[in-house]
Amino acid sequence: MIGYNPKDWWKLIFAFHRSDTFRFLLPGIAGVAAYTGVVAYVENDVFHASFKNTTVVHSLVGFVLSMLLVFRTNTAYERWWEGRKLWGSFVNNSRNLALKLHAILPKDSAERETFRVLIINYIFAAKEHLRTGVHVKKLAQTGPYDTDFYKQKKHVPNQIMGAIYQEINNLYHNQNITGDQLIVLNSELQSFTDNLGGCERIKRTPIPYAYSLFLKKVIFLYVFTMPIGFVIEFKYWAIPIVAIIFYVFASIEVIAEEIEDPFGTDANDLPTDIIYETIKDNLEEIL
């Protein structure tokens, strides 16, 4: 994620950022402009066509297309925001779990260290798991939980969570925590797995194939039939006009595609690295 000041209009308007759709779409915009120029030349200067402009058709279809693009934007944003909520829930759960353990476990007991390391490792593994996979060597080690332990299973976060559950269960068996405290700790514990499962769901399920296919076909149809009528009315002025319309419509689809899977390291992705650091700092303060 990029930090930015949303109130700095001039800077944003003239920004030409790496993640700007204008930059990304530049080849497409140039292609559409060239195509429109060719159509304008052929229709006006070769055939001297004079049929009537069909803006009414582009109005009708443009309306449906706009609404579909807003539907697309809404669903992509909702996925992005749900991903953010799930990572916010990681923050809340690890804080609450740490605060509860802090109250329950005696100061400087070995278990404090174990839980602190395991929870921080879980968040780190979750972050990497949602990208390209976990390098178990990057995980902090404590007691029996070394690289060999983390390697045992393919799903590293599950392996760590299994260790956390095991440690809690040991406390219970050794009567370091009571049954009531076990119940009190339970809601945070199961929430970690729920959150990670939610992120996997967002990552693995893009918008239905039929919508992705259909939206791109309609944008294509819309933009490539547009010059046919426009060049007669606007002559070569149709070139910037069609290029701008292509820029606006295609950008909405492109941004939606980018934020739909928000756990990577792109400019618009969620700041999971920073959230991980926050959790790490918090836990090291508390436990």
Place this chain on the structure above:
Amino acid sequence: MIGYNPKDWWKLIFAFHRSDTFRFLLPGIAGVAAYTGVVAYVENDVFHASFKNTTVVHSLVGFVLSMLLVFRTNTAYERWWEGRKLWGSFVNNSRNLALKLHAILPKDSAERETFRVLIINYIFAAKEHLRTGVHVKKLAQTGPYDTDFYKQKKHVPNQIMGAIYQEINNLYHNQNITGDQLIVLNSELQSFTDNLGGCERIKRTPIPYAYSLFLKKVIFLYVFTMPIGFVIEFKYWAIPIVAIIFYVFASIEVIAEEIEDPFGTDANDLPTDIIYETIKDNLEEIL
């Protein structure tokens, strides 16, 4: 579900996939084109009609129709996404339940195997139950839970869940788990039935009959009255124009119909087979 790269524009635009609405609607599009051609011939070449074009009416109605189609798209997508969430919840619950049982049950105890098989069977049965029904012979067997057992009731997932509850209750009666652990295990247990019930609800309740009826009538009215005015203004060019508008409007309804019931094996359905494999792999790693 089809795996695809949402960023590969050209491939998607020119795709002619089995699930593409363009392919599905081709006969309809051809019919609309032929009908428009006939209307154009009759009005322009037979009657030489010259009344004024009624695009204003199609604008007014087109606006309402577009908004209704977006309403349709939203509700269909929400059902699809809710279905995905319910299956994501199956993943989370089986992981959490397995992690908890892994911490509670001694290594290599017989109960580990029983629970692993029963939970995997439950998910398999849920998947098949939402399609054409469960073939009990395909379910894994363990201890007393054989084909005869699964056959006893018509609602196979309920039968398996009954066995899981019974096994948990036996653990409790034999004091292998305490009352506090029973409470801790409860939330995952009841969530399985809630999820399956949610899927059955989506499957059995399409959008109200009145909307389905009304939307199809309005699309029909809209497309079949369109050539009357258009052929006078656009002559034979009305043929591709009306065909495109039919393609766009009918596609939205067709996609909505397809994703509304997302538990089958169509191209846009949810990947319940893959999710089942994920759960199976996870459980075999944990328990």
Place this chain on the structure above:
Amino acid sequence: MIGYNPKDWWKLIFAFHRSDTFRFLLPGIAGVAAYTGVVAYVENDVFHASFKNTTVVHSLVGFVLSMLLVFRTNTAYERWWEGRKLWGSFVNNSRNLALKLHAILPKDSAERETFRVLIINYIFAAKEHLRTGVHVKKLAQTGPYDTDFYKQKKHVPNQIMGAIYQEINNLYHNQNITGDQLIVLNSELQSFTDNLGGCERIKRTPIPYAYSLFLKKVIFLYVFTMPIGFVIEFKYWAIPIVAIIFYVFASIEVIAEEIEDPFGTDANDLPTDIIYETIKDNLEEIL
């Protein structure tokens, strides 16, 4: 609710079903057509009026009206779908409660029968309570729970739920279930009353009076001022045009009214009878 195949376009387009808004609105459509004919005759043939067409005003207002009708559709559908979710929750709760009791209670104990009958009665009473009231004679009887018992209170479902709570409490007092099991059973028990309360809320609270009043006034204003301008441009062709626009706009309001209160026996109401049968079958299989 009507069972139907949403993919059977031709059948739906030419259906003239009892619940079809076209049938319901036929007198209104005829009236609007006649009124438009009279306006056309008076303006064109009597006064030979020639002022300019006001379609711009109908475009402006038509836009707001369309969006309000979509708002109306959304709220009505959400109420319908929330009603469906509440009934889905009845299914899930009764299954979960039955599965839990099946695991706890010994085979063939008298309590199994009591709970099965009381839960099925509760669902039946809830269904009837949301229609015209409960005929206590139709409720199954078991042990002390006979017609006289059900009659004691005006709110029959509350009376039955009181009995279920009492029975659970007796099990607890007689130490047939432990305190931990009491806690585990609690969430399903309180959910029944929550669901029924949710249904009563939907039934008793239509959309605010001001919206219902306002929407009907605007549709009326819109349709009855439309011919004034249209008959000059379209002559007698205005008759089908205005009639179609009236059909489309009024239908949306009429369907919204119908699905807003979804617990009756109308064509678009929820299939509460079928859901009741499902619950009954499930419980008879489990308990």
Place this chain on the structure above:
Amino acid sequence: MIGYNPKDWWKLIFAFHRSDTFRFLLPGIAGVAAYTGVVAYVENDVFHASFKNTTVVHSLVGFVLSMLLVFRTNTAYERWWEGRKLWGSFVNNSRNLALKLHAILPKDSAERETFRVLIINYIFAAKEHLRTGVHVKKLAQTGPYDTDFYKQKKHVPNQIMGAIYQEINNLYHNQNITGDQLIVLNSELQSFTDNLGGCERIKRTPIPYAYSLFLKKVIFLYVFTMPIGFVIEFKYWAIPIVAIIFYVFASIEVIAEEIEDPFGTDANDLPTDIIYETIKDNLEEIL
């Protein structure tokens, strides 16, 4: 709230109800009509102005304005409906709490009366608290809970809830209820305060000041610049046209303002008096 039959079209169209926005806005509509008449006279008969009509500008702005008004309508309705849900939750909670206490407390014990009176008082106090404040003399008295008791604190519902918690705690201390039953009763108890807090939130937080300001400014700008162009095209016919458009747009804002704070005694407010009576009847039947 007004009881009404949403299907009675004629009655609603010609209703001239006290709460009708048409009645409320009549002075405004008359003012707009007079202003348009003056503009028509000045432009057409004094200056004989002939510049071109600016309907394109009003189309552009009208579109944004319509969408903002629908946004306004949606948020106002959501608040109204959330208020209704919170009061529905009061119904559900008091029923569930009463049913649980009915099962736990022996018949005709003094505590039954105490709880019944306190819960009914709580709902009554909540209702009045959301209006102009609680008259403690109107609260029913029982045992130590007399007018002097209720007067002790400014926030009367909190005072009553404190008493309910105290009574439950006494039952627990005197071992009339077990710890498991305490846990089972807890969810209803804390829900009362959550619901009341939710209602206070809706009551005290109108839509952000900036939107309220902005929407009124845009409606004003829109309606008062409209005659400038319209009177040239429509002459004195502009008077009813502008008046109707003002009526439609201003009504949406006026209704949103009215339902935004739904706990009063206006025609469109929630029926909290009736809900209170329902709860009272239910509790007197159960406890």
Place this chain on the structure above:
Amino acid sequence: MIGYNPKDWWKLIFAFHRSDTFRFLLPGIAGVAAYTGVVAYVENDVFHASFKNTTVVHSLVGFVLSMLLVFRTNTAYERWWEGRKLWGSFVNNSRNLALKLHAILPKDSAERETFRVLIINYIFAAKEHLRTGVHVKKLAQTGPYDTDFYKQKKHVPNQIMGAIYQEINNLYHNQNITGDQLIVLNSELQSFTDNLGGCERIKRTPIPYAYSLFLKKVIFLYVFTMPIGFVIEFKYWAIPIVAIIFYVFASIEVIAEEIEDPFGTDANDLPTDIIYETIKDNLEEIL
């Protein structure tokens, strides 16, 4: 937050409030007006340009832009309202926690004072933490909880919540509260941290950078190409027209930016100071 009467139309229309977007945008509006004047002079009086007006393009793009602005408004408002809900939840939780502690702790016990001070401090620290940071000297002191204690950690609310958990745990260890009461108190305790985490999430995650960038670019493109066509049709009248359109579109973006981060002290921010006072008054009455 500003208190205001939403029904006072005249006052709001002519208000020129510090937070009014009209005031904020005045320099921009003046700039746009001057730019339009220059374009009008150059095109009409210098070049005597006569190409056709391109309002159709601005209609097409204006439509998409409007819908994106409404999407922007919706998301900003949802964040603002979610923030309000989280602070409402602070009110509910502190009331419920205080009511429960009031019932459990003996009158005038030292713990009452400790909890009252700590909870009030937590809310105060949360409020300041969401602004510029907590001045620990402003926190009330009680027993061992003095300035030095609060200073120990950078995240002051976590430090206070740690103390609250510790105090509850002490009560449990000293058997002043039972395990059942510990479970009953748990839900309020963990909710404080969840609420604060939710607020931090809203504060730290503005809408994706790509949308902020894109929306500002499209508004800029839209407004600065508008005069090119408009000045030919409307001459110098284009100056107020373009200025008004800029005012309307830019205002929506400006208001969304302002309410998106609602925890500051701006005019449209949430009244967290007042909510803090409410909680303080409530707790001092109850505990």
